[in-house]
Amino acid sequence: MTTEELKALTVNKSVDARGTSCPGPLLAAKKAIGQIEEGQVMEVLSADEGTRRDIPKWCTKKGYEYLGTLEEAGYYKIFLKK
Amino acid sequence: MSETVEQRIDALEKKVKQLQSQRKDRLSMVIFSNDMDKILAAMVIAVGAAAMDTEVKLFFTFWAISALRDKNKKTKGKDMKSKMFGAMLPHGIDQLKLSKMNMEGMGKDMIKGIMKKKNIASPREMLTTAGELGVQIDICEMSMDLMGFKKEEMIDYPNLGYCGVATFLADAGESSVQLFI
Numbered sequence: 245m246t247t248e249e250l251k252a253l254t255v256n257k258s259v260d261a262r263g264t265s266c267p268g269p270l271l272a273a274k275k276a277i278g279q280i281e282e283g284q285v286m287e288v289l290s291a292d293e294g295t296r297r298d299i300p301k302w303c304t305k306k307g308y309e310y311l312g313t314l315e316e317a318g319y320y321k322i323f324l325k326k
Numbered sequence: 327m328s329e330t331v332e333q334r335i336d337a338l339e340k341k342v343k344q345l346q347s348q349r350k351d352r353l354s355m356v357i358f359s360n361d362m363d364k365i366l367a368a369m370v371i372a373v374g375a376a377a378m379d380t381e382v383k384l385f386f387t388f389w390a391i392s393a394l395r396d397k398n399k400k401t402k403g404k405d406m407k408s409k410m411f412g413a414m415l416p417h418g419i420d421q422l423k424l425s426k427m428n429m430e431g432m433g434k435d436m437i438k439g440i441m442k443k444k445n446i447a448s449p450r451e452m453l454t455t456a457g458e459l460g461v462q463i464d465i466c467e468m469s470m471d472l473m474g475f476k477k478e479e480m481i482d483y484p485n486l487g488y489c490g491v492a493t494f495l496a497d498a499g500e501s502s503v504q505l506f507i
Contacts, residue, residue, distance in 0.1 A: 265446045267374035271455065274377045302378055 245312040250323055253311070256284035262291045262319050269295040270302060277308070282326050285311070291319040299324065352381040354498035355505040360389040360415070362422035362434060362449060368507045369452035375503070376459035383501070384456075385494045387466035391473065393419045393449070394465065396481045408474020415473070418481070419449045457484045464489045 245253075259276045261269035269290040280286055288299060296313045299322045303310040311323035329337075353375040357368050368384070376382050386394055397417035404412065416422050427433035441448065447455070456463075462485045470477070470488070480486065498504045 263445050265444060267370055267377055268445070268447065270374060270377040274379070298374075305378055 245323070247314065250312045250314050250321075253285055253287075253323060255287045255323070256280050257286040258289065259286065260289045261295070262289050265292055266294045266298070268292075270298050273299060273302065277306075277326060280326050285323060285325050288322045288324075289316075289319055290322065293320075296320045296322055348500065349502045350381065350500050351379075352383065352497075352501040353503045353505070354383050354385065354494070354501040355507060356385045356387060356494070357390040357393075357507050358388050359425070359507060360392050360422055361425035363425050363437075364507050365390065365393055365419065365422060366449050366452065368505075369449055369456060371505065372461050373452055373455050373459065376456065376461050380503075382456070382459075382461040383497050384461060384463045385466065385489075385497075386463060387469045388473075389415070391465055391469055391475055392416045393422060394463070394480050394483070394486075395475070396479060397421070399479045401476045401479045404474055404476070411473045412475070419453055422449065453481075453483070460485060462487065464493065466490070466494075 257276055257280045259269075259272050261272040264272065269288055269292055273286070273288045276286060276288075288295070290296070300310040302308075303324050309325040311325055313323070314321040353372070355368060355372065357365065359365065372382050372384055392415035395416075395418045397420075401412075422434075423431070424434045424437060438448070440446075463483055464487045465480070467488050467490055469475075477488070
């Protein structure tokens, strides 16, 4: 997805994991994914560089769709669809 | 006589089933060291795997068992050598040393300070999280006996068991990932 498309996404669930380090954000994402329905979009906010590589791997394993990552000031917004 | 397509599919399906039953989505890890850094690395991998819904089995052996002691639990009836081991090894996961640059604890305290600042979970916090995620911990019976540790001095952990090498090998043989730390 392009930056514009990502920005325009309707996010059903936002997980702020900026206060944790690896594997905290992944853990937060795992906990939160149960709260959304199939087809809904979740964003994970993480200041941890490793997380932007980890989340796509997790998505592949779990069969979720990784949509892309936006770089914000000092953190990343990682989008995925359940 | 050549095989029909159906026969070949049947054979392949059988093979796939066999392969699936051999390797489970499971991480089996031997934790041997009681160095704080190594235990931390082991716990990060364990919790990370559990977060990815991989089944995790940790096999604590040798020095690592001292990390699972509860410093508030007292034991009775130990012989002299067991008492010596008990006194010289760390009393639980908060008392571990660094494998490098420990410098009589200065290095360790520095690392702990940095970890706190950078929001990196401590080994104890990781252990608690592991428990919540259903990570199984098995302690090697033989090492317990060797070091004179008793079951009543181990921590209260939700999935704590005791086993021998055959159990580990059987578990590890079915696991997709095996590690030794």
